[in-house]
Amino acid sequence: MVKVLMIEDDEELAEILSEYLQRFNIETVSVSDPFLGLSELETQPFDLVILDLTLPGMDGLEVCEQIRKKNNIPIIISSARNDLTDKIVGLEKGADDYLPKPYDPRELVARIKTILRRIGREKSDEGQKGSELKLDPVTKMIYFRGEPLHLTAAEYGILAYLLEHANEVVSREDLIYSVDAIHEESSLKSIDVIISRIRHKLEDNPKQPRFIRSVRGLGYRLTP
Structure with a gap:
């Protein structure tokens, strides 16, 4: 089973997405606090991170940068901030994809699978x-x-x-x-x-x- 960390302060949306992803054999651990999210990455393994940008205490772009400093885990930014600059900066800081809200959950599933297939092939080929x-x-x-x-x-x-x-x-x-x-x-x-x-x-x-x-x-x- 794929295991995903979702750092999202909209708890209702996080619950909806978690239930939907479960149907596709994707287990989700959801946290609203970015500091807790960074701690979760230190204590247990995940296959991918879904990251909101508007978070309490730390901007999502900074969270993305902090994750990338210590971890090569794939990151999908999921944000209502549709500013092109945010998208460019997010990708420059190490995000693998940027999905603007609102979106159909089916698109999120497709992007998760696409990224994991690519990462899986790269790891397999390298190793x-x-x-x-x-x-x-x-x-x-x-x-x-x-x-x-x-x-x-x-x-x-x-x-x-x-x-x-x-x-x-x-x-x-x-x-x-x-x-x-x-x-x-x-x-x-x-x-x-x-x-x-x-x-x-x-x-x-x-x-x-x-x-x-x-x-x-x-x-x-x-x-x-």
């Missing part, structure tokens, strides 16, 4: 050049030699986690507690079984794996 395995975090798909892999939720979760920690040793305990599709009560043996299934989808010879290798006494290492 996975030359790799036979590629993760698209937006579509939740993993590609092997250009073809999508057909994975169960648990297989996807484990392989995605290994890709995010490529060339690192990952313990079975890490996988149990970090992959949502794995129950915390699962045994270490169940992780081995899932790894074996993934190997059969990747390896020419699963008994002599090239991609996912066992590290005795520690766990697994993925070499994409």
Whole structure:
């Protein structure tokens, strides 16, 4: 699920947008105070920020600048201030898009998806050049030699986690507690079984794996 931080002092509008975005599998955390919004970014991960400009205590353009100093998260400015200067300054300070109010919520959804697709492709291309395995975090798909892999939720979760920690040793305990599709009560043996299934989808010879290798006494290492 995509997770969005909305910094918006119109609480009624924020509630309407949050309910609408939920229909598209977009979870929204809404705050009206810009200082609280900056604090939220420090304490939990988000995929995107929707930022109003007219805020109490700090102008939205300054908030945009503060966010960009510490974070590369995508920012959509959503504002009733239709001055061209605000739009130009907002983009110069690091915003990815500017959506003037009022607007149809469907346009907001479309812009969110467009930005996340672009960011997802850029991250995938930068981090996975030359790799036979590629993760698209937006579509939740993993590609092997250009073809999508057909994975169960648990297989996807484990392989995605290994890709995010490529060339690192990952313990079975890490996988149990970090992959949502794995129950915390699962045994270490169940992780081995899932790894074996993934190997059969990747390896020419699963008994002599090239991609996912066992590290005795520690766990697994993925070499994409």
